[in-house]
Amino acid sequence: MRQERTSREAVLSAEGIGLSRAGVTVLADAGLTVAEGEVVALLGPNGAGKTSLVECLEGFQRPQSGRIEVLGRDPWRAPGHWRARIGAVLQDCRIESELTVGEFTAMTRGYYPDPLPVQDVLAAVGLEGLQRRRVAKLSGGERRRLDIAMALIGRPELVFLDEPTTGLDAQARRDLWEMLHSLRTDGVAMLLTTHLLEEVEALADRVVILVRGRVRREGTVAGLRERSGLPARVGFLAPELTGGTRPPALSEAEYDAPTGRWTLTTDDPAEAVRRLSAAASREGFSLLDLAVRTPTFEDVYLDLLRSLEVAPR
Numbered sequence: 001m002r003q004e005r006t007s008r009e010a011v012l013s014a015e016g017i018g019l020s021r022a023g024v025t026v027l028a029d030a031g032l033t034v035a036e037g038e039v040v041a042l043l044g045p046n047g048a049g050k051t052s053l054v055e056c057l058e059g060f061q062r063p064q065s066g067r068i069e070v071l072g073r074d075p076w077r078a079p080g081h082w083r084a085r086i087g088a089v090l091q092d093c094r095i096e097s098e099l100t101v102g103e104f105t106a107m108t109r110g111y112y113p114d115p116l117p118v119q120d121v122l123a124a125v126g127l128e129g130l131q132r133r134r135v136a137k138l139s140g141g142e143r144r145r146l147d148i149a150m151a152l153i154g155r156p157e158l159v160f161l162d163e164p165t166t167g168l169d170a171q172a173r174r175d176l177w178e179m180l181h182s183l184r185t186d187g188v189a190m191l192l193t194t195h196l197l198e199e200v201e202a203l204a205d206r207v208v209i210l211v212r213g214r215v216r217r218e219g220t221v222a223g224l225r226e227r228s229g230l231p232a233r234v235g236f237l238a239p240e241l242t243g244g245t246r247p248p249a250l251s252e253a254e255y256d257a258p259t260g261r262w263t264l265t266t267d268d269p270a271e272a273v274r275r276l277s278a279a280a281s282r283e284g285f286s287l288l289d290l291a292v293r294t295p296t297f298e299d300v301y302l303d304l305l306r307s308l309e310v311a312p313r
């Protein structure tokens with residue numbers, strides 16, 4: 001779509017954003033940046049202020065304080081041609097229309113100076129076979145795909161994705177992730193808001209965590225995982241040990257009697273497996289169904305929210 005560039009200029013930067021609604025502080029000194037071709041995931045519990053912040057960045061809400069620059073403009077004062085450089089998949093933008101998918105897409109193309117061909121944009125979201133179907137008759141997942149197609153039709157430089165895969169089936173979700181990957185390679189920047197942590201792992205270069213209107217953590221998925229210090233778990237079955245015997249190598253292990261599974265908690269799973277193998281051959285027990293489980297990003301995120309005392313109930 002667009003030539004890959006080597007420099008990583010900020011396409012979006014915001015700092016010190018403050019927003020109150022009906023006497024309630026919704027955002028307090030919030031800020032973030034998104035560089036060209038970067039996918040940033042904005043995370044936070046329900047009511048943290050994610051949608052409000054995104055609405056400020058899109059120019060739909062005007063914050064009471066702070067500075068925002070998106071593609072070189074203040075979104076609140078930006079002219080119409082600025083909006084054509086941005087794509088948005090809103091949380092509830094399910095399109096309603098009596099037009100067919102093809103007619104609706106052709107009409108939307110008219111709003112942009114250099115839109116994608118109808119066929120290309122519908123193919124990108126797997127709707128090419130439904131051009132003659134009325135939009136009003138589409139299923140929920142099909143409408144969501146149309147939302148996404150309309151966000152991409154103007155060849156945007158920056159896309160806001162608010163829970164983009166809600167309502168999509170597992171295959172459609174993976175197809176969309178693949179498409180977003182290739183957009184990123186083309187230099188398109190994205191700000192993703194989602195509660196799906198698998199989606200964050202699949203797409204995000206960087207994560208920004210908003211809690212009660214403030215940015216409380218920021219980093220890559222790998223960096224946040226490393227900083228969490230959460231241990232790995234090594235599990236296995238050893239039928240020979242069911243009689244209550246416990247070799248010294250397993251003195252710290254947990255034993256789950258109903259499943260017969262042993263679990264070791266460790267910061268160094270490779271070393272733990274080496275130690276276990278040695279003990280197993282020395283003491284004559286087996287290591288059936290041996291599995292190492294490193295903390296998932298969900299484990300890391302929930303632990304982080306707990307440490308900030310905002311874990312979901």
Ligand SMILES: Nc1ncnc2c1ncn2[C@@H]1O[C@H](COP(=O)(O)OP(=O)(O)OP(=O)(O)O)[C@@H](O)[C@H]1O
Nearest residue numbers: 021022024026044045046047048049050051052053
């Ligand atoms: N116009 C308004 N008047 C009063 N309160 C508001 C208004 N708009 C937002 N809020 C409050 O601001 C807080 C942040 O809302 P926002 O929708 O931005 O959160 P969110 O992080 O997107 O949540 P979710 O994950 O549930 O979508 C919420 O407590 C909400 O009730």
